[in-house]
Amino acid sequence: MHWKSLRFRIAAVIVALTLVLGLGGTLRARSDLTRIAHEELEKRGVTIARDLAVQHADQILVNDIYTLYTLVNDFLLNNPDLRYIFILDAQGRVLVTTFPDGLPAGLRQANVPSPGGGYQVRRLRTTEGVIYDIAMPVAEGRAGVVRVGLLEAQVWAQVNRQTLGLLALTGIVTLLGAAAGFALGTFLTRPLSELVGITQAVARGDLRQKAAVKGSEEVEQLALAFNRMTEALATSRDELLRRNEELSALNAIAVAVGQSLEMDTVLGAALAKVLELMKLHAGWIFLLEDGDGRLTLAARQGVNADLFLPRLEGSSEPCVCQRILQSGQARLVESVEDCPRLKQLANNGGLGTCHVSVPLRSGDRVLGLMNLVCNGEGCPSNEQNLRLLTAIGHQIGVAVENARLYRELQHKEALRGELVKKLISAQEEERRRIARELHDQYAQALTALSMSIEATERAFPENQAPLKSQLESIKTLTARTLDQTYDLIFDLRPTILDDLGLVPAVRWYAESRLEPLGVSVHLETEGLQERLSPELETACYRVIQEALLNIAKHARARHVSIRLSLAQGRLQARVEDDGQGFDLEAVRRSTASGRGMGLLGMQERVELLGGILRIDSVPGHGTRVWIEVPIGHQVDKESYQHEQADSRPHRG
Ligand SMILES: Nc1ncnc2c1ncn2[C@@H]1O[C@H](COP(=O)(O)OP(=O)(O)O)[C@@H](O)[C@H]1O
Ligand SMILES: [Mg+2]
Known part of the structure; x- marks a missing residue:
């Protein structure tokens, strides 16, 4: 038990109180006892001394030593704390004494009553301890003095005995108090301890624990508040877990569909993942063909393709799937009897008794339907699952859209390539044709032209110099044009x-x-x-x-x-x-x-x-x-x- 615990503190307070009261009382009692015992002692001494000095004054006066001895010895026998008695006559001589060897030195003078006064008490410190010495004058001092000495030690012994008794009592009471304190603490804190135990269980993650509503009103309130808190915690933890599961399911689907852009691969991977997540074995995906609204089988798992064809595809008979396609929400189809197409398949033993239909959507367009076969048990048909499946349907729908776009792009790309190829070969062909044309027609013609210019030039008479030089420049121009034509032909092809x-x-x-x-x-x-x-x-x-x-x-x-x-x-x-x-x-x-x-x-x-x-x-x-x-x-x-x-x- 920890010293900070409530039980300990209650017990400690009780122990402290008992100790304070017990010790205080004992001290007070001891001082009273001491005082009373001293008074008693003194009173007894005075009584003895007076008895001798007043009752037996005659014997003292007549020196009846024998009687006096007898008396003194009686007193000694009856009072164990009586240390000594001695009687002095008027002249101060010792008449009777209990000291066998005479008075100790100094004792006689230690207590001398004043002449004519009453008795006198003195505390004498001796080697045997403190002694109460009473000096009682006989016949007002005229006949002598009776001295009585009582040992104080007895008083202390008695006082100490009493004190010890009181201390023992205090101890017992304290122990009882401590035990009672513990018991009271335990009683008061038991509901709290239970609550602490439950809190620790909750801290370890066990949120099913409930605190018992009992004990004092405050503790009851606490238990109620605690239970409300654990319930709220459990609800939000369940919600978080569910969200987490949903997110990881969506993530798994995203990973599966993200691995490819090929329609078949995407749908196959998506279906396999959904079946794995929902712990089912069979399902298929229909895609809506653009234009005519027919459903075609695009992926399947755990069902034989023969079962589908040609009965399902192309049937325009209205069926629950159609309604689900329109609603855009995932739904449980409780019995295949609802579906004219699946009924046939179920009869052939190829399908379960019910299925969940999930529309595949991209934006607000529905692109197809995913059907998951189940057999009543293990149907992922609760609201949460249907919501999750609807979200998954969105994801697959977007992937379908992407795969379609990708297919279209590939097709267009192939077309474009083909077109470019055709263009390039047409261009080459055209260049070759023009080059051939240029070569066969113009180059030949220019060559012929230049040859005939040369012939003309040769036939020209020498005296026609200006015309000849004109012919020369025509020849040069023709040759240049021919060269350019060849350059053009070469550039072309x-x-x-x-x-x-x-x-x-x-x-x-x-x-x-x-x-x-x-x-x-x-x-x-x-x-x-x-x-x-x-x-x-x-x-x-x-x-x-x-x-x-x-x-x-x-x-x-x-x-x-x-x-x-x-x-x-x-x-x-x-x-x-x-x-x-x-x-x-x-x-x-x-x-x-x-x-x-x-x-x-x-x-x-x-x-x-x-x-x-x-x-x-x-x-x-x-x-x-x-x-x-x-x-x-x-x-x-x-x-x-x-x-x-x-x-x-x-x-x-
Ligand atoms: N070898 C080169 N050195 C410097 N600039 C070049 C070179 N090749 C291409 N370019 C730059 O790239 C541009 C595009 O070239 P191109 O597609 O062949 O078009 P064009 O030749 O009809 O301008 C040119 O306009 C020119 O600025
Ligand atoms: Mg260029």
Whole structure:
């Protein structure tokens, strides 16, 4: 028991009170006793002395020593604390004494009554202790003095005995008081101790404990308040636990549906998770088809697909599921008898007797329905579960929406890729056609024209100098136009690419474009002895062409280094310049305004080949364009040339 406890304190107060009262009383009694005992002692001494001096004055006067001795011895026998008696005659001589060897020195003078006065009492300190000495004059001192000595020690012994008795009594009373204090404390604090025990249980987390409502009114009030508090605590703890469970369920679903954007994976994972959370074994998900409102089976677990098809899908018969779809709230369908479709399945033994239907919603659109099969027992049908399932339905609905959007995006992306591919090949085809046209029609015509000018020139007489010089300038103009036409043909579709392949075409383009601008070109190749497929060569050529054209147009470079290499089935090309560089992000941001279309075209072409493009540029520090594409199948040179023979434009 702790010294701070109430029981201890009550007991301590009682003990302290008893001790104070007991000891105080004892002290008071002892002082009274001492006083009375001293008075008694003195009175007895005086009585003895008076008896001798008054009753037996005659014997003293006549010196009847024998009688006096007898008397003195009687007194000595009857009073154990009587130390001595002696009688002096008028002359101060000792008549009778109890001292066998005479009076001790100084005793006679220790108490001498005044002549004519009464008796006199003196306290004498002797080696035997304090002695009350009474000197009683006989016949007013004329016949002598009777001296009686009584030992005080007896008085003290008696007083001490009495005191001890009182102390013992005090001790007993104190012990009884302490016991009573403990008993009273225990009685008063028992309900509190019980309450403390329950509080400790509550602190350990056991909220089912109830305090007994008993004891004093205050304790009852306390117990009632305590019980109300634990009830409130238990309710809020249950609520918290439930919330926590709900949140972790929602979180588990979020994790499950977040793992993929593929519809089948998302729905399969979501259904499996919901069944696991609800401790069920079977369920399925219907999705509402856009447009016609038909339900199609999108995921299932624990039920055979044969059971569904074709009976469930497409049935337009009204059913409870339809109502749930409309209400948007999860609901328990107590009996499959309610559902014309499920009834058939239940009869086939494939389903339980009831199911919970959960609409899958995104915003205010209902996208489908999740049905969870249960068998009456373990139905997750209480209000909380239905609320949780409704929230889960929302989550899955959003995932369904995302998966749909993703599918749509993928589809659109594939379409776009296809379109870009078609555009690019149409563009190439058109360029090739125009190049061929230019070559076959205009270049041939210009060549013929220039030949006929030369013939005319030769046929001209020498004296027609002015006309001749005019012809000369027409010839020069024609030749320049022919050159420009060839340049145009080459820009449109360099025959060198078709004839000799990527590396010579790139070399030719770089040198013919950049060297006139004073840019030195360094080309390095590795592993590119064989020809690549025409589409690959064309695409790579166009990408490198754009990179080189950009250098010519924007870079103000002095050196350009090109590296083409083929290793492990991948073609890598790197075009690096030491020009002024640019802010790639800024260009990308301004794509909408038309700037950056060249870079975008490069990106598109590389992506169509399943490759990657990287552009690194820092203003003031040059630009590096790097591409890597898988080469797919390689085409050997002869067959490729053979294939291309008809459509190739030739110079000359
Ligand atoms: N090698 C380069 N050096 C410096 N600036 C460049 C280089 N390549 C591209 N740029 C910058 O990027 C911009 C976008 O290039 P591009 O998409 O090819 O468009 P365009 O060539 O039609 O301007 C260019 O306008 C230019 O400012
Ligand atoms: Mg450009």
